[in-house]
Amino acid sequence: MRLTFKITLFFIGGICLIMAWQGYSRIDRESGLFEAQMRRDHYALGQPLAVMVRYGREEFGEDFALELVERSNQASERLRVRWVWAQTGTLERLRPEAPLDLNVLLEEGRAVSWIDRDQIDAGRLYTYVPVVVEEERVGAVELSESFAREQAYVRASKWRIVWTTLLMLVMASGLAMVTGLLFIARPVDALVARARSIGKGDLKTPLKLDGHGELSVLAMEMNLMSDQLVGASEKLEEETAARIQALQQLRHADRLKTVGTLAAGLAHELGTPLNVISMRAAMIEDREVEGDEIERNARIIGEQTSRITKIIRQLMDFARVRHLSKTRMEVGPVVEQAIELIRPIAEKRQVTMELSAEPQAFASDVDADQITQVLTNLLVNAMHACQKEGGRVEVALRAVRQAHPEEDEGQERDFVLVEVKDDGVGMREDALEQIFEPFFTTKAVGEGSGLGLSVSYGIVREHGGWIDVTSVEGQGSTFGVYLPIEERA
Ligand SMILES: Nc1ncnc2c1ncn2[C@@H]1O[C@H](COP(=O)(O)OP(=O)(O)OP(=O)(O)O)[C@@H](O)[C@H]1O
Numbered sequence: 001m002r003l004t005f006k007i008t009l010f011f012i013g014g015i016c017l018i019m020a021w022q023g024y025s026r027i028d029r030e031s032g033l034f035e036a037q038m039r040r041d042h043y044a045l046g047q048p049l050a051v052m053v054r055y056g057r058e059e060f061g062e063d064f065a066l067e068l069v070e071r072s073n074q075a076s077e078r079l080r081v082r083w084v085w086a087q088t089g090t091l092e093r094l095r096p097e098a099p100l101d102l103n104v105l106l107e108e109g110r111a112v113s114w115i116d117r118d119q120i121d122a123g124r125l126y127t128y129v130p131v132v133v134e135e136e137r138v139g140a141v142e143l144s145e146s147f148a149r150e151q152a153y154v155r156a157s158k159w160r161i162v163w164t165t166l167l168m169l170v171m172a173s174g175l176a177m178v179t180g181l182l183f184i185a186r187p188v189d190a191l192v193a194r195a196r197s198i199g200k201g202d203l204k205t206p207l208k209l210d211g212h213g214e215l216s217v218l219a220m221e222m223n224l225m226s227d228q229l230v231g232a233s234e235k236l237e238e239e240t241a242a243r244i245q246a247l248q249q250l251r252h253a254d255r256l257k258t259v260g261t262l263a264a265g266l267a268h269e270l271g272t273p274l275n276v277i278s279m280r281a282a283m284i285e286d287r288e289v290e291g292d293e294i295e296r297n298a299r300i301i302g303e304q305t306s307r308i309t310k311i312i313r314q315l316m317d318f319a320r321v322r323h324l325s326k327t328r329m330e331v332g333p334v335v336e337q338a339i340e341l342i343r344p345i346a347e348k349r350q351v352t353m354e355l356s357a358e359p360q361a362f363a364s365d366v367d368a369d370q371i372t373q374v375l376t377n378l379l380v381n382a383m384h385a386c387q388k389e390g391g392r393v394e395v396a397l398r399a400v401r402q403a404h405p406e407e408d409e410g411q412e413r414d415f416v417l418v419e420v421k422d423d424g425v426g427m428r429e430d431a432l433e434q435i436f437e438p439f440f441t442t443k444a445v446g447e448g449s450g451l452g453l454s455v456s457y458g459i460v461r462e463h464g465g466w467i468d469v470t471s472v473e474g475q476g477s478t479f480g481v482y483l484p485i486e487e488r489a
């Protein structure tokens with residue numbers, strides 16, 4: 001509708017301009033023609049009258065000549081005819097009205113004209129036709145006529161043009177609106193509605209527009225585009241299904257691999273203590289040991305059993321679907337508590353532990369026990385990494401704003417970052433790739449089961465966060481625990 005209105009307005013504006021220009025040039029041309037016609041009339045009457053005056057004066061005297069002029073003055077109301085003398089010093093009533101030096105012009109023997117536009121009425125055209133009566137005197141017949149008739153004609157012409165233009169405008173705008181509505185607004189509305197329905201996902205209903213105009217071609221192209229979109233989305237669905245299937249197969253293979261690693265790790269981890277237990281039990285059963293030795297062997301059996309229990313508990317931690325009991329709290333105190341737990345063992349190994357925290361407070365929804373478990377594991381790992389004396393573990397707590405790395409096109413949000421940095425042995429690239437796998441450990445038998453980081457990652461992930469790590473062999477490692485901030489003070 002707005003398009004139709006704009007086209008109509010443009011159309012009408014164009015017509016107005018053309019009509020105005022045409023009217024102006026027509027009036028100008030007609031005024032010129034009118035003036036030329038007046039001049040011709042003056043000459044046509046003035047020339048024979050001048051001849052008659054000249055010969056009448058010579059034959060019958062001055063009065064006859066004046067009589068002739070007077071008679072011709074009565075011939076028309078519009079045209080005024082007078083007898084004038086060109087020379088200066090003549091009587092007032094016989095002087096020419098035009099401020100021209102008629103002497104020069106009339107002495108050449110040709111008629112002259114003069115237009116006076118300044119007069120109160122429409123202005124006048126003066127024509128002087130010379131009548132040579134004596135050698136030294138020059139007389140003339142003065143014909144003058146008002147432009148009032150011309151102006152009335154121009155006025156009438158202007159009004160005629162104005163009315164014709166108005167009539168044309170009304171007709172043209174009506175016609176333009178009707179054709180615009182029929183041939184532009186209606187099909188464009190249909191196209192817009194179709195585009196909207198495509199946007200909402202309806203690709204099946206085709207749009208039919210009559211005719212073979214550009215808009216019908218556009219409608220056909222839209223239908224074609226919808227068909228292609230249907231084809232493309234079907235193809236995409238097939239591809240997505242195939243990708244999901246491939247992913248499931250991959251996951252299955254991955255699960256098998258994890259089970260394999262788990263089984264191998266488990267066999268290795270449990271094999272050693274079980275061997276020790278069965279050996280010591282056999283020794284007691286066969287009475288190979290006596291007295292205090294029996295007690296020592298029983299204690300060893302007890303120790304190995306607790307080791308097995310610990311491994312099984314860690315394994316349960318890893319495998320179990322943990323039920324977190326989250327509470328909204330500040331993470332700072334949890335970090336401090338974990339440091340305090342480890343500090344005595346660290347001090348024995350001459351490893352210092354320092355905490356630097358941002359002063360601002362932020363609260364997260366956390367299961368404090370589980371997060372303490374994560375942090376103690378990171379701190380113990382860092383402490384173990386400091387093999388030389390005087391190792392240093394720095395813990396930093398601050399808020400960061402970033403997107404979750406595991407979410408595609410994830411929006412940036414606030415996370416609390418707990419950074420555990422040590423200046424220990426660091427890790428090689430290949431070790432770095434495996435540290436989150438269960439049972440991956442570089443520690444001696446009995447020192448580590450290789451479950452700490454995989455359990456920790458699972459816990460942090462269930463809190464909606466993640467763990468990242470950077471490490472340089474021989475220089476140290478930095479582990480970052482990210483937990484979503486729910487509230488800022
Ligand atoms: N800060 C660190 N510096 C160097 N290596 C590290 C660090 N933290 C972890 N690692 C490496 O990652 C391995 C896996 O760590 P993870 O905590 O999972 O198991 P672990 O410490 O060996 O045993 P545990 O199950 O008792 O924690 C470690 O054996 C070690 O090789």
Ligand SMILES: [Mg+2]
Pocket residue numbers: 377380381448452453
């Ligand atoms: Mg560990």
